[in-house]
Amino acid sequence: MTPVRLCRPARGMMVLIRTLWLCFFLIVFAGTNSGCTRQEGTAVSSSSLTQVHEGVSTMADVRHWLGKPDKVRTLLGNQTWIYRHTVRKGWFSLRMKEREVRILFSHAGIVRKITVHEMQDSQLF
Secondary structure (H helix, E strand, O other): OOHHHHHOOOHHHHHHHHHHHHHHHHHHHHHHOOOOEEEEEOOOOHHHHOOOOOOOOEHHHHHHHHOOOOEEEEEOOEEEEEEEEEEEEOOOOOOEEEEEEEEEEOOOOEEEEEEEEEEEHHHHO
């Protein structure tokens, strides 16, 4: 026996190691580019939003139709309810879609203004 032969792993072992590394990288690649979708916040459908009317709907109506807001802000006694829904695709991807619905209420609790803002991918930065 020669010393070189003792230090070198068997050919079958090398093939096994390469195969395991290849499988590892394929799994990592598939995981980072998969169609995994993460959603955050409250999704407000267009049909639900059409039930809310400026000057008519109350806080109770909005809560019933749209659910609990993600954020509530108060400025000078007027409340603004914010519903923000974000969808992210892929693990490390910057592909995302965001929709924000803001409903401003008067002091009396009546809807004063409704704004909808939608952003996608490049518009986010």
